[in-house]
Structures are given as structure tokens and as C-alpha cells.
Amino acid sequence: MRARSRRGLEPRKTPVQARAEATVGAISEAAIQILLSHGLDRLTTTRVAERAGVSVGTLYQYYPNKQSLLLAVLASHLDNVATAVEAACEQARGQSLAAMISAVVNAFVDAKMERADVALALYQFAADLRWPALVKQVGQRSRKALEAVLQTAPDLTSPPDAFAIEMMSAAMVGTTRYVLEAGAPPAMVRSLRSQLATLCHAYMKANTN
Amino acid sequence: MRARSRRGLEPRKTPVQARAEATVGAISEAAIQILLSHGLDRLTTTRVAERAGVSVGTLYQYYPNKQSLLLAVLASHLDNVATAVEAACEQARGQSLAAMISAVVNAFVDAKMERADVALALYQFAADLRWPALVKQVGQRSRKALEAVLQTAPDLTSPPDAFAIEMMSAAMVGTTRYVLEAGAPPAMVRSLRSQLATLCHAYMKANTN
Amino acid sequence: MRARSRRGLEPRKTPVQARAEATVGAISEAAIQILLSHGLDRLTTTRVAERAGVSVGTLYQYYPNKQSLLLAVLASHLDNVATAVEAACEQARGQSLAAMISAVVNAFVDAKMERADVALALYQFAADLRWPALVKQVGQRSRKALEAVLQTAPDLTSPPDAFAIEMMSAAMVGTTRYVLEAGAPPAMVRSLRSQLATLCHAYMKANTN
Amino acid sequence: MRARSRRGLEPRKTPVQARAEATVGAISEAAIQILLSHGLDRLTTTRVAERAGVSVGTLYQYYPNKQSLLLAVLASHLDNVATAVEAACEQARGQSLAAMISAVVNAFVDAKMERADVALALYQFAADLRWPALVKQVGQRSRKALEAVLQTAPDLTSPPDAFAIEMMSAAMVGTTRYVLEAGAPPAMVRSLRSQLATLCHAYMKANTN
DNA sequence: CATGAATGAGGTTTCATTCAT
DNA sequence: TATGAATGAAACCTCATTCAT
Numbered sequence: 001m002r003a004r005s006r007r008g009l010e011p012r013k014t015p016v017q018a019r020a021e022a023t024v025g026a027i028s029e030a031a032i033q034i035l036l037s038h039g040l041d042r043l044t045t046t047r048v049a050e051r052a053g054v055s056v057g058t059l060y061q062y063y064p065n066k067q068s069l070l071l072a073v074l075a076s077h078l079d080n081v082a083t084a085v086e087a088a089c090e091q092a093r094g095q096s097l098a099a100m101i102s103a104v105v106n107a108f109v110d111a112k113m114e115r116a117d118v119a120l121a122l123y124q125f126a127a128d129l130r131w132p133a134l135v136k137q138v139g140q141r142s143r144k145a146l147e148a149v150l151q152t153a154p155d156l157t158s159p160p161d162a163f164a165i166e167m168m169s170a171a172m173v174g175t176t177r178y179v180l181e182a183g184a185p186p187a188m189v190r191s192l193r194s195q196l197a198t199l200c201h202a203y204m205k206a207n208t209n
Numbered sequence: 210m211r212a213r214s215r216r217g218l219e220p221r222k223t224p225v226q227a228r229a230e231a232t233v234g235a236i237s238e239a240a241i242q243i244l245l246s247h248g249l250d251r252l253t254t255t256r257v258a259e260r261a262g263v264s265v266g267t268l269y270q271y272y273p274n275k276q277s278l279l280l281a282v283l284a285s286h287l288d289n290v291a292t293a294v295e296a297a298c299e300q301a302r303g304q305s306l307a308a309m310i311s312a313v314v315n316a317f318v319d320a321k322m323e324r325a326d327v328a329l330a331l332y333q334f335a336a337d338l339r340w341p342a343l344v345k346q347v348g349q350r351s352r353k354a355l356e357a358v359l360q361t362a363p364d365l366t367s368p369p370d371a372f373a374i375e376m377m378s379a380a381m382v383g384t385t386r387y388v389l390e391a392g393a394p395p396a397m398v399r400s401l402r403s404q405l406a407t408l409c410h411a412y413m414k415a416n417t418n
Numbered sequence: 419m420r421a422r423s424r425r426g427l428e429p430r431k432t433p434v435q436a437r438a439e440a441t442v443g444a445i446s447e448a449a450i451q452i453l454l455s456h457g458l459d460r461l462t463t464t465r466v467a468e469r470a471g472v473s474v475g476t477l478y479q480y481y482p483n484k485q486s487l488l489l490a491v492l493a494s495h496l497d498n499v500a501t502a503v504e505a506a507c508e509q510a511r512g513q514s515l516a517a518m519i520s521a522v523v524n525a526f527v528d529a530k531m532e533r534a535d536v537a538l539a540l541y542q543f544a545a546d547l548r549w550p551a552l553v554k555q556v557g558q559r560s561r562k563a564l565e566a567v568l569q570t571a572p573d574l575t576s577p578p579d580a581f582a583i584e585m586m587s588a589a590m591v592g593t594t595r596y597v598l599e600a601g602a603p604p605a606m607v608r609s610l611r612s613q614l615a616t617l618c619h620a621y622m623k624a625n626t627n
Numbered sequence: 628m629r630a631r632s633r634r635g636l637e638p639r640k641t642p643v644q645a646r647a648e649a650t651v652g653a654i655s656e657a658a659i660q661i662l663l664s665h666g667l668d669r670l671t672t673t674r675v676a677e678r679a680g681v682s683v684g685t686l687y688q689y690y691p692n693k694q695s696l697l698l699a700v701l702a703s704h705l706d707n708v709a710t711a712v713e714a715a716c717e718q719a720r721g722q723s724l725a726a727m728i729s730a731v732v733n734a735f736v737d738a739k740m741e742r743a744d745v746a747l748a749l750y751q752f753a754a755d756l757r758w759p760a761l762v763k764q765v766g767q768r769s770r771k772a773l774e775a776v777l778q779t780a781p782d783l784t785s786p787p788d789a790f791a792i793e794m795m796s797a798a799m800v801g802t803t804r805y806v807l808e809a810g811a812p813p814a815m816v817r818s819l820r821s822q823l824a825t826l827c828h829a830y831m832k833a834n835t836n
Numbered sequence: 837c838a839t840g841a842a843t844g845a846g847g848t849t850t851c852a853t854t855c856a857t
Numbered sequence: 858t859a860t861g862a863a864t865g866a867a868a869c870c871t872c873a874t875t876c877a878t
Contacts, residue, residue, distance in 0.1 A: 020861090020862065020863095023862080023863085039337075040337075041337075044846080044847060044848080045847080045848060045849080046846095046847080046848085054863075054864090055863065055864045055865055056848085056849080056864090056865075057849090057850080057851080057862095057863065057864055057865065058862075058863055058864075060848090060849065060850075061861095061862070061863075064849095065848080065849075066847095066848070066849090123336050124336050124337065127332050127333050127336045127390070128249075128333065132390075132391070132392055135391070136391065136392075139391070163396075163397065163400075166393070166397065167384075167397070167404050167408070170384045170387040170388050170391070170393075171380055171383070171384045171387075171408055173383075173387055174380070174382075174383030174384040174385070174386055174387030174388075175376075175379045175380045175383040175384065176383070177383055177386075177387070178379040178380075178382050178383030178386070179379050179383075181336070181341075181344075182341070182344070182345060182348065182379070183341055183345070184375070184379075187372075188372065188375065188376070191372075195376050195416075198412065198415050198416060199376070199380060199408070199411075199412040199415075201415070202408075202411035202412050202414065202415035203407065203408040203411050203412070205411065206407050206408075206410070206411035207404075207407065229837095253871080253872055253873080254872075254873060254874080255840095255872070255873085263838080263839090264838060264839045264840055265839085265840070265873090265874080266837090266838060266839055266840065266874095266875085266876085267837080267838055267839075269873090269874070269875080270837075270838080274873075274874080275872095275873065275874090458755075462850085462851055462852080463851075463852060463853080464851075464852085464861095472859080472860090473859060473860045473861055474852090474853080474854095474860085474861070475853095475854085475855085475858090475859060475860050475861065476858080476859055476860075478852090478853070478854080479858075479859080483852075483853080484851095484852065484853090541754050542754050542755065545750050545751050545754045545808065546666075546667075546668075546751065553808075553809070554809060554810070557809065581814075581815065581818075584811070584815065585802075585815070585822050585826070588802045588805040588806050588809070588811075589798055589801070589802045589805075589826055591801075591805050592798070592800075592801030592802040592803070592804055592805030592806075593794075593797045593798045593801040593802065594801070595801055595804075595805070596797040596798075596800055596801030596804070597797050597801075599754070599759075600759070600762070600763065600766070600797070601759055601763075602793070602797075605790075606790065606793065606794070609790075613794050613834075616830065616833050616834065617794070617798055617826065617829075617830040617833075619833070620826075620829035620830050620832065620833040621825065621826040621829050621830070623829065624825050624826075624828070624829035625822075625825060646841070646842090646877095646878090647840085647841060647842095650841080650842085671867085671868060671869080672868080672869065672870080673867095673868080673869085681841095681842075681843090682842065682843045682844055683843090683844070683869090683870080683871095684841095684842065684843055684844065684870090684871080684872080685841075685842055685843075687869090687870065687871075688840095688841070688842075691870095692869080692870075693868095693869070693870090
């Protein structure tokens with residue numbers, strides 16, 4: 001797969017007939033399946049189409065190229081996570097700092113873990129530095145929500161600055177990724193939520209004092 | 210690049226002559242250069258050989274296949290980092306927890322940052338799940354050293370368990386990676402050392418109290 | 419585009435309703451537009467249909483395949499030219515040789531130049547040796563007309579034989595094509611008419627003396 | 628085959644080993660063979676390689692893409708023709724106008740006819756307007772030579788201007804092409820030389836009087 | 837030991853054409 | 858009749874790897 005200019009990564013056409021809608025769904029689901037079962041570099045457009053039960057041509061009716069397909073899958077995953085974080089932030093308004101952070105971390109980890117395998121598979125090509133835009137933008141959504149909710153914490157005299165929030169996000173996301181990728185023992189994965197909450201909370205306290 | 214059995218990833222022959230040593234050095238350096246200038250999926254064995262000033266055939270005299278070459282490059286980088294961390298641990302024996310963590314974090318970040326571009330380039334394929342062994346093993350070295358030094362901290366009543374150390378490592382490594390990959394603003398990169406030290410220290414304190 | 423047997427090149431059905439007539443017109447016009455804007459190898463049936471404002475399916479209701487569409491477009495153009503030449507011949511009856519040739523050449527060049535861009539675009543596939551029949555046949559019409567009118571030239575003792583007429587036609591058509599394709603300077607294109615008349619007339623005189 | 632930017636049309640590497648030299652020869656010869664036997668749009672790189680007795684990969688070691696291969700074949704043909712014309716001009720210095728033109732026309736037609744089939748096949752893609760540069764440049768060579776020799780004609784009071792020479796060239800080249808493409812009767816092809824000489828000479832005389 | 841020409845499986849993508857709706 | 862989703866053969870091109878020189 002060759003790097004390509006920023007153009008042409010958008011899905012090609014929006015399905016208008018019902019049949020078509022089912023097709024795009026099948027294709028992106030198939031992409032995930034292949035990613036899981038074969039890995040990124042065994043994922044070929046032909047194989048995806050085959051698994052989806054359509055012909056390659058059909059795949060290319062909806063995605064202008066292989067990258068755009070993968071990008072769509074990644075975007076969908078990231079969107080899920082960001083949405084979960086946003087919802088958690090919304091619900092945690094006015095609670096204590098510890099409760100807030102716990103809520104956010106739980107939401108994040110849950111969202112990642114729900115399809116940990118998919119997340120793991122997606123990391124493989126999210127590393128590709130050619131698409132920082134998408135990842136950045138989704139990270140931004142989470143940070144915005146986080147910043148907003150932290151302003152409502154009663155036990156914070158001065159709300160943390162954007163910098164600290166970015167650092168905490170980095171810790172949350174980066175640590176989770178590392179733990180997932182390292183194939184950490186189940187015990188660790190299980191206690192990731194609480195440990196991560198401890199970590200983030202400790203950092204925030206240390207940082208705002 | 211095709212997945213391959215775990216055999217055949219070792220460098221093919223140990224260069225005994227000086228000339229041969231120079232050759233392997235040139236090849237792995239060339240691989241890094243290509244990784245930086247062209248990216249992983251434009252890195253071809255022919256290109257690497259060309260940049261190294263040798264023929265493809267020669268490359269294959271020292272590395273049985275492409276993966277083994279990349280693996281060697283990655284191993285070398287990880288080894289540098291682990292060695293730096295170990296040295297820092299050695300030097301920090303008997304100091305306060307804060308000083309220890311600061312020393313380790315600084316050593317780690319410095320080692321990563323010294324060739325941040327290389328680290329970034331290597332992330333591209335370190336994600337490939339087919340080589341978790343190497344990463345795990347090198348991580349283990351750091352954790353061992355960390356565990357040992359923490360036992361000498363005078364201000365720690367009970368030394369942290371392996372679990373906490375693993376978590377802290379994950380935070381250190383994962384957060385650094387995230388910050389590097391996110392293309393974070395220079396200000397953030399610059400203060401990464403101190404923030405990361407704060408974070409790790411706060412976590413350790415929270416965890417051992 | 420695959421070569422295909424000589425069958426199936428005729429337009430599929432003669433449009434009887436007004437709406438249908440408009441459709442075929444739109445399609446062939448669209449084909450020309452695409453030819454001009456995208457070139458022959460970017461001309462796809464889907465694109466033509468889209469530009470014509472109909473669906474591919476509709477296109478295939480009127481043309482059995484892509485070749486037949488292109489053929490229709492070419493035939494139409496050639497017919498225009500042949501008709502213009504015939505008309506000029508008709509009008510030039512009884513005039514001097516010089517006047518006749520001038521009239522014919524002018525008519526020919528004018529017809530080509532009127533849509534020089536289209537002519538140029540059509541050359542792209544007229545070269546395809548699989549359709550010589552059409553070109554031959556239309557050339558024949560012109561030559562017939564030319565032969566007839568030359569018989570009425572008062573200043574020709576013996577009318578030129580078919581051979582000379584064919585040669586002159588070849589010169590007229592071939593030279594024009596060359597000049598158009600060479601992207602000759604405007605000055606040359608502008609004086610093409612007179613120079614071509616000179617050339618043809620000189621040849622005829624040299625040949626009949 | 629997609630249109631492509633002006634880059635990457637140069638042959639990829641010059642063969643250094645003897646074996647390689649034979650290979651490139653075999654490949655371009657094979658391209659001609661396929662062009663003759665299958666036509667332009669049945670000419671695939673795989674087929675050419677197969678006919679040449681090498682693998683596709685080998686073909687792509689010497690030509691960066693399909694176009695460059697065809698271009699090389701075309702360039703070689705055009706070069707032959709231009710060289711023949713230049714040689715004829717050189718030999719005709721100081722002769723009469725009629726003799727000069729006859730020599731040039733004969734040389735040109737002979738060069739084209741020697742491999743009339745190849746010339747015909749090449750016309751198919753020479754029409755492709757994306758490479759006017761090559762054709763123009765070779766035409767220029769012929770015209771330069773023609774201009775030079777015409778200055779030495781003793782029976783020309785004033786040598787013809789560049790314009791007239793260009794027109795005559797257009798007539799020579801265009802007419803020959805038309806005759807070849809039209810699948811003219813053998814009789815015509817046979818007398819093409821003399822008729823074309825007559826035509827060019829008559830034009831030149833008419834033009835310089 | 838080094839060279840680099842050769843290999844060829846396999847990847848991505850296009851597009852003329854069909855046919856169920 | 859019109860639509861446009863689906864098809865799938867087939868094209869171009871890459872690149873890890875081998876092996877004769």
C-alpha cells in the first residue's frame with residue numbers, strides 16, 4: 001500500500017438503496033475480521049471483499065482505495081471511544097475530582113476493552129504517521145470534554161490548565177495502549193481501570209497543588 | 210512483507226573481519242535513514258542496500274530476510290534505552306524516591322529523544338504484533354533494574370510490588386510514545402521530563418501509601 | 419476496451435420517441451465532451467452516462483457497447499466532412515481547376531476546423547485499425563464527388579484518373595491531420611487553406627500535363 | 628494505461644552485463660511483435676515479457692512503466708527515419724531541386740516502408756497527444772536537414788522559407804501515413820514514392836515562384 | 837565474498853457490462 | 858424503460874529473495 005496524497009480518502013458514495021447499506025456494513029465488518037484473523041499485512045482488498053461476500057469491484061464502489069477503508073474503520077472506533085468519554089464527562093459534572101477521573105478512565109478503558117482485539121489491530125496502522133489528523137482531532141474532542149467537566153469539580157480551587165489535561169490524556173491513552181500491546185497478564189488488564197484512575201488522579205492532584 | 214515462522218530472524222553470520230563489521234553497520238544505518246526519509250512501506254531491501262553502498266546480495270549475506278534486519282535495528286535501539294535506564298538506576302541507589310524516579314525518567318526520555326526521529330520511525334513496525342518477545346524482554350530488563358533500585362530508597366517503608374512497577378513503566382513508555390507520535394507542541398516535549406517524573410512519582414506515592 | 423467481432427457495432431435501437439432522441443443526442447455529445455476534457459483512455463461508459471445525465475443502463479439501451487458509441491460519434495463527424503465536401507463539389511461545377519480545388523480544400527478544412535478539437539480527439543481512436551471500413555467508405559464519398567466535378571473543369575484537357583484523385587485526397591486529409599496534431603503554430607493553421615490549395619493544385623497540374 | 632506526468636518515461640537503467648543487454652533487446656523486439664500480432668490494446672506488459680522470454684519483473688527493471696517501453700520503441704523508429712532523411716540530405720547537396728526532393732522522399736518512404744507494419748502499429752499510440760515532444764523533436768531534425776540542403780540547390784534563386792519546408796514535411800509525413808493507414812491498394816503504395824516526389828516538387832516550385 | 841539480473845506471486849485498482857428492482 | 862449496484866476478469870506494477878557469474 002503506497003502512501004497517498006491527502007485527497008481521496010473519503011468514502012466514495014453514500015449508499016442510497018437499502019441493499020447498498022448492507023453492503024458497506026458487511027465490508028467494514030469484514031475488514032475488522034480480516035485484521036483480527038490475518039493481521040494488517042495479510043489484509044488485502046480482495047480478501048476483505050471475499051469475506052464480505054461481495055466482489056472487489058463492489059468494495060471500490062464505496063471506498064476509493066484501501067487506505068480509505070482502513071481509515072473508515074479506524075474513525076469509527078475512535079469515534080466510539082470519544083463518544084464514550086464525552087458521555088462520561090457529561091454525567092460526572094459537579095462530582096469530586098476523584099469521581100470524575102474514575103468515571104472518565106473507566107469509560108475510556110471500557111470503550112477500548114469492549115473490542116480490545118479490534119483496538120489492538122487498529123494500532124497497527126494508526127501508527128502510520130500519515131494520518132495524524134484524525135487521531136489528533138478525536139483526542140481533541142476528549143480533551144475538550146475533560147476540560148469542561150473539570151471546571152465543575154467542587155474540590156478543585158483552580159481548574160487545571162490545558163497542558164495538564166493533555167498530559168493526563170497522554171498518560172491515559174498511552175498507558176492503555178502499552179498495556180494492551182504488551183500482552184500484559186490478565187491480572188494487570190483487570191486492574192488497569194483502578195490503577196489508571198489512581199495514576200491520573202495522583203498526577204492531577206500533584207499538578208494543581 | 211510476509212509473516213514468517215519464528216526461525217530465521219537472527220542475523221546470519223557474525224562478522225569477524227573489520228570490513229564486514231563496517232558493512233553491517235552501514236546497512237543498519239541505511240535502514241534507519243530510509244525509514245526516516247521514506248517511511249516503512251517504502252523501505253525495500255534494494256533501497257537499503259543501495260543507500261548502504263552495497264548490493265542486495267550482500268545485504269542478504271548478513272540478514273536472512275527483511276524482518277531480521279528491521280528487528281536488529283529495533284533491538285539496537287531498545288538496547289540503548291534499556292542500558293541507559295539501567296545505568297541511571299545504578300547511579301541512583303540509595304537516593305530518595307523522587308530523585309530515583311527523576312533519574313530514571315530523565316534517562317529514559319533522554320535516550321528516546323536523542324534520536325527521537327529514529328524512535329518514531331521504529332514505532333511504525335514495533336506495533337507489529339509478531340515481535341512482542343523482543344519488546345517484552347527489553348522492558349523486563351528495565352523493570353528489573355527499577356525494582357532493584359527502588360529497594361534502596363530510604364523513604365519507602367515497603368518497596369512497591371512488581372505490579373506497580375510494571376504499571377509505572379507502562380505509563381512512562383506509553384506516555385512518551387503518545388507524546389512523540391502526537392506531534393505534541395515543542396513546549397510539551399520540552400517539559401515532558403519533569404511532568405513524567407511528577408506523574409510517576411505521584412503514582413508511586415499514591416500506590417505505596 | 420476489448421476487440422470485438424464485427425457484429426454489434428450498430429446502434430441498438432432507433433429512437434422513435436422524442437425523449438429517446440434527446441437522450442442519444444445527449445449521450446454522444448457527452449462522449450465528445452469527455453473525449454475533449456479527459457482523453458480517450460479516461461473515457462468510461464459510466465462517465466459518459468453521468469455527463470449525459472442518464473444512467474449507464476440507459477446508455478446500454480442505445481448502444482450495445484462502448485465501441486459502437488465511439489463509432490457513432492466518429493461516423494457523425496466524418497459524415498459532416500463528407501457532406502461539406504460534396505456540397506462544395508456540387509457548387510464548383512464548371513469552374514476552373516484552381517477554383518474547384520480551392521473550393522474543395524476550403525470546405526474540407528473549414529469542416530475540420532469548425533470543431534478542430536473534436537477532430538483532434540477523434541483522431542485518437544480513428545487510428546484503431548479495427549474500423550477502417552468506415553473511414554474508407556466516407557473517403558470514398560468525397561473522392562466520388564471530386565472525380566465528378568473535375569470532369570466539368572473547362573481547363574482540363576483530360577480529367578485526372580482515380581489514382582491521382584486518391585493521392586490528392588490523401589495529401590489533403592493527411593496534411594491537415596498532421597498540422598492539427600503537430601500543434602502547429604497559429605500562423606500555419608491560418609494559412610493552411612491557401613497552402614493546401616496551392617499544394618493540391620500544383621500536384622494536379624503536374625500530374626495532368 | 629493511465630496518463631502520467633512527464634516524469635518517469637526514461638528507461639530505468641542501462642544494462643552493464645552482457646546478459647542484460649540481450650534482455651532489453653528481446654523486450655523491445657517483443658513489444659513490436661505483440662504490437663503487430665495483437666494490436667495496441669492487447670499489448671500488456673505481461674504478454675510482452677512472456678514473448679521476450681523473461682518475467683514481468685525483468686521488464687520493469689528496464690522500463691519504469693508501460694508507456695516508457697512503447698516510447699522507447701517509437702523513439703527508435705523515429706530515429707531511424709530521421710537518420711535516413713538526414714543521410715539523404717547530406718548526399719543530395721548541390722543537386723537540383725527535383726533530385727533533392729526525390730532523394731528525401733525516397734529515403735523517407737523507404738524508411739517507413741521497410742517496416743511498414745511497425746510504423747502502422749506505432750501510429751496507434753503516436754496519436755496519443757500526450758507525447759508531442761518526441762514526435763516534434765524528430766520532425767525538427769528532418770526539417771533542419773532539409774532546410775540546409777535546399778540552400779545548396781543551384782536551381783533555386785531564393786531558398787524556401789521555414790514555413791514552406793514545414794508544409795512540405797507535413798505533406799510528406801501526413802500523406803504517407805494516410806496511405807498506409809487507409810490500407811491503400813498495393814499499386815498505390817508502390818507508386819507512392821514517385822507521386823509524393825511529384826507532389827512535393829510541384830508544391831516547392833509553386834511556392835518559390 | 838560480492839554482484840545485480842532475474843524471478844513471479846501477489847497486491848491494488850479499473851471498467852465494460854449485466855440484471856434485479 | 859430507467860436505474861445503479863454488483864460483477865470479476867484482467868491490467869499494471871512491486872519487491873523479497875535467489876543464484877550464476
